[in-house]
Amino acid sequence: MRIFLIYPGLVEGFDSYRKGHDWFNHGVGIISSILKREGHSVEYLDCRRMKGWSEVDKTIDVTPFDLAMISVATVDFDPAKRIARKIKQKDRSLKVMVGGPHPTLMTEETATVADFDYIFTHESEVTLPSVLKNLSDTPRVIKGAMPKVLDELLFVDRSLAPEGETPWFHDLAKPYFAITASRGCLYQCTFCQPAERAVFGNTVRKRSVDNILDELTALADHYGMRSFMIHDDCFTQYYPWVEEFCKKKQRRGLTQPFACQSRADIICRRPDLMQRLYDAGLRWVLIGFESGSDRVLAFLKKNTTVSQNLEAAHICKRIGIKIFANYMFGLPTETKEEMSATVKMIRAIKPEHCSPSVFTPAPGSELYEYCRDSGLILITSSEGYRRSSDSTGKIKGVDYRYVQSMICRSLGPVRGMYLRLLLLKGRMTRGSRRPVQGHSD
Ligand code: SF4
Numbered sequence: 001m002r003i004f005l006i007y008p009g010l011v012e013g014f015d016s017y018r019k020g021h022d023w024f025n026h027g028v029g030i031i032s033s034i035l036k037r038e039g040h041s042v043e044y045l046d047c048r049r050m051k052g053w054s055e056v057d058k059t060i061d062v063t064p065f066d067l068a069m070i071s072v073a074t075v076d077f078d079p080a081k082r083i084a085r086k087i088k089q090k091d092r093s094l095k096v097m098v099g100g101p102h103p104t105l106m107t108e109e110t111a112t113v114a115d116f117d118y119i120f121t122h123e124s125e126v127t128l129p130s131v132l133k134n135l136s137d138t139p140r141v142i143k144g145a146m147p148k149v150l151d152e153l154l155f156v157d158r159s160l161a162p163e164g165e166t167p168w169f170h171d172l173a174k175p176y177f178a179i180t181a182s183r184g185c186l187y188q189c190t191f192c193q194p195a196e197r198a199v200f201g202n203t204v205r206k207r208s209v210d211n212i213l214d215e216l217t218a219l220a221d222h223y224g225m226r227s228f229m230i231h232d233d234c235f236t237q238y239y240p241w242v243e244e245f246c247k248k249k250q251r252r253g254l255t256q257p258f259a260c261q262s263r264a265d266i267i268c269r270r271p272d273l274m275q276r277l278y279d280a281g282l283r284w285v286l287i288g289f290e291s292g293s294d295r296v297l298a299f300l301k302k303n304t305t306v307s308q309n310l311e312a313a314h315i316c317k318r319i320g321i322k323i324f325a326n327y328m329f330g331l332p333t334e335t336k337e338e339m340s341a342t343v344k345m346i347r348a349i350k351p352e353h354c355s356p357s358v359f360t361p362a363p364g365s366e367l368y369e370y371c372r373d374s375g376l377i378l379i380t381s382s383e384g385y386r387r388s389s390d391s392t393g394k395i396k397g398v399d400y401r402y403v404q405s406m407i408c409r410s411l412g413p414v415r416g417m418y419l420r421l422l423l424l425k426g427r428m429t430r431g432s433r434r435p436v437q438g439h440s441d
Pocket of ligand 1 (some may be wrong): 185186187188189192193196233234288
């Protein structure tokens with residue numbers, strides 16, 4: 001079959017790929033590997049590489065295919081509908097399948113779009129090959145079975161972006177690649193769960209360390225990888241596995257520096273593990289500090305405290321691991337004093353990179369339901385689910401001018417002033433660094 005893989009990826013708009021918004025879509029990458037193994041031909045359209053809709057339309061017109069598969073995050077729901085409509089205008093007999101987080105979490109809403117012939121939910125690896133062998137007899141909504149042993153999966157298809165990605169971290173060298181080492185998360189954060197578990201299940205599935213290192217070795221050998229990021233929800237949640245990774249990475253002579261996500265409570269509990277990671281090349285850690293208020297952290301079920309946030313930052317600085325700080329403003333029930341406390345905490349932490357965001361109720365999360373049931377949600381289009389610093393109009397009761405002023409203050413005098421100027425001029429570029437909805441750590 002001739003299959004056209006399409007990633008809208010328009011959280012940062014058209015032409016954003018060459019401006020550094022070129023993160024790799026692992027879902028598309030794994031599907032591409034599966035399709036090629038099964039003998040299908042694959043074309044790939046990454047809309048971030050296009051200048052606008054006319055270029056997208058032209059590409060759809062000139063590309064021969066039987067089935068289009070569109071990867072749909074919540075922010076891309078409206079663009080996905082637009083793409084499906086265009087495909088049907090080209091030829092009504094062409095089939096359109098959508099998959100990804102939004103169809104999985106909002107299946108009923110997705111199914112209301114008549115131009116979507118198939119709605120594939122959950123994970124694709126196990127079920128997709130048999131579905132494609134028998135597409136005409138397949139029900140419209142397909143639930144993908146969960147692959148239990150991740151080592152049995154193919155590596156993602158890096159030929160879709162052989163040059164790698166733009167590092168989120170200023171001193172990590174290119175070629176830089178992101179990998180995933182596990183699926184799932186043990187924690188309960190209300191801005192994220194239970195959506196994350198609805199996609200990946202209630203347990204964490206980990207690749208073996210050898211399998212992870214095989215992929216890193218292949219990236220180094222074939223693509224000249226010089227640094228990487230482990231893009232797991234929380235790479236450090238299983239200590240012996242992390243220790244094994246550190247030991248074997250060094251033993252294999254993989255010297256590339258890397259970044260990963262962790263949590264303040266884990267860092268406080270296991271500073272020795274952070275030292276071990278540093279010795280193995282960890283140079284940046286992403287930490288979801290979220291708030292400088294213990295009440296807000298409890299509301300978020302983050303299971304961390306402000307003093308843990310400060311201590312974790314101190315531990316990382318002592319070891320020499322740079323901090324990429326994620327935090328947010330504009331939560332329901334959050335007061336102005338609590339926002340000020342977040343600014344104060346971030347100024348005390350002095351992270352090497354600040355990544356503030358405006359709270360956005362992510363579909364499928366506990367806070368989404370809270371906001372929906374309380375009649376708070378103001379978002380009316382999928383673009384409204386962007387979480388960047390210039391976002392406004394998410395939920396009722398939040399003073400977004402104040403939120404933006406807090407964001408500017410949290411960035412410090414120079415970056416804060418620069419952002420303030422951009423906001424004043426209305427020239428704020430789309431700056432969210434976090435394409436995955438619902439994750440903040
Ligand atoms: S925000 Fe991170 S730590 Fe919290 S539940 Fe989601 S993935 Fe897990």
